[in-house]
Amino acid sequence: PRLRPLALLDAGQAMFRLDRFARRVEREEPWRTDRASESDSETFAAWIERNVYTQQVRRLLAVPCKTLWGAEPEELSLLYTGAYVRGAGGLNRLLDTPRGAQESRFVGGPNLVARRVAEELGDRVRLESPVARIEQAEHTVRVRTPTDDFLARRTIVALPPPLVDKIEFDPPLSAERQALNQRMPMGRLMKCFAVYPEPFWRDDGLSGEAVSDSGPATITFDTSPPSGSPGALLGFVGAAEADALARMSDAERREAVLEGFVRLFGPRAAEPDDWILQDWPAERWSGGGPVAYMPPGVLTDAGRALREPSGLVHWAGTETATRWTGYMDGAVRSGERAAEEVLAALD
């Protein structure tokens, strides 16, 4: 259903309040925020319950949450949510297309950035060589893959914390770091593309952007190429909706998502020429997406362990970033920070 004016007002003031809360969170050390333990004891769902007055807007606020974190509001710590919003410079910058996180689709796809960097590095980049074991001696680290063996003075691990557990560490990581790896799960997010002969929704004056509480795709975007042909609709399916889709066959998933597109954009959405579903949670080396998040109690208790080196092992990855956590921007910043740590240590 469309939003009534009162609901719009309610949504507006809730987003204003969340931004105000986020601005008070300490960016570099969120656990030092005023009353940190109180807001880390609470779920984002409890905050919504207290600050939003209409049922419709409560459901509405869950929608960006499912996509931004791949988690339901009840799975997120309020303090963590605030720190994440703060790191992006505000809720609008996370949600917006103009000047926000959703602004552009890279022509060629964003993995082009990684590909171009890899080209420069040449055969120093090893693909399909999962690290199985990391052994630390006094001054050296040995990194073992099933086929190779690398000796280094320092190592940077750039994995989301829950995937670090797939590597065997000798000696084992500290209890604190192991506990952190267990307490930061990956979100659950799927990305669906339906490709049509043309962006037919534009004929009806629709932008292709929609936020819906009935899903399975709760947020959609028009991702047609600049030429306008073919037409492509992108839908994100996150958290509870992704869990429901995970239990379905490929055909059932397609049907369920397209039914949702029909509700939003009319009957022409039912029969795309092409259909792609990216299922990160089912991928062995992703284990979920878009980012590993923090349930209540983790940020104040163990937040500082996220970036603290474990002996000769340094930690990077977008989860360790304090600006644009969860995004490519944060990933790049985390790599620069880890590289600086290593250079300082070797100096």
Place this chain on the structure above:
Amino acid sequence: PRLRPLALLDAGQAMFRLDRFARRVEREEPWRTDRASESDSETFAAWIERNVYTQQVRRLLAVPCKTLWGAEPEELSLLYTGAYVRGAGGLNRLLDTPRGAQESRFVGGPNLVARRVAEELGDRVRLESPVARIEQAEHTVRVRTPTDDFLARRTIVALPPPLVDKIEFDPPLSAERQALNQRMPMGRLMKCFAVYPEPFWRDDGLSGEAVSDSGPATITFDTSPPSGSPGALLGFVGAAEADALARMSDAERREAVLEGFVRLFGPRAAEPDDWILQDWPAERWSGGGPVAYMPPGVLTDAGRALREPSGLVHWAGTETATRWTGYMDGAVRSGERAAEEVLAALD
């Protein structure tokens, strides 16, 4: 400080209310409980905040929580807490010595139960053979350790969910099951024993049982053998206190815990003849203790996946029990349930 009478009253009514809440939780399928999603959206800490009026009792209620789950109240889902209490038949049965979970120390230690069963099974039990990989075909499961290779029609995995991730599954586990493994962390619990020539606290009329909010050991018991010689004090260090101890050296840990014992039992506690600290979170094959728990949102969203077989792989372990979850009793029940599933499937 000792409890004032008003605080005792406050503690009494809070425990009464928690039991009343727990009795309403559906034992076998807690996600079907009336208003389940509401109580699964909340932390146990938020419940304490709402239902307990004195600061002293709020801190006091965190103490059993640290020991029972190795987690702070803000890390636990309220619905999960209720289901766990329900599975034990009430809060008192979890906390009490007479007729409760803390009643007896097995002479010889509880691992005697496992040892005796292993003796009967003989060389069918393989120790020091960690399973590295489980491969499923249409009708068979292959279980690989670094040295051996077993072929079976069904397999029962009896590990806490977070440790399942250390095994490589081919094909990978379902996204749903992988997400569950990531969303149930182990608690953090350490167990300390100080051994004295005799149980000197008895001379002062003290039982050796104490609940303290100043730690590091927040709960203590007298675990002297029936003969009364030597004297042994057991202290549990859990959650935030365990995290703090994890950062200390062995000597600092001993000193910190004994300082706490001295506050409770007087200066004679300072110099034990013997000292043992069991640090489960640092153990590679434990990864924490005493049990894997559920943060908010996990039980209603993924609770049923805990026991649901993954193809030819069946799940046991105390986390899957609906009575005495987290205890040996629950572990045995879960084994019986999984064995029944396998027998029914092979029938």
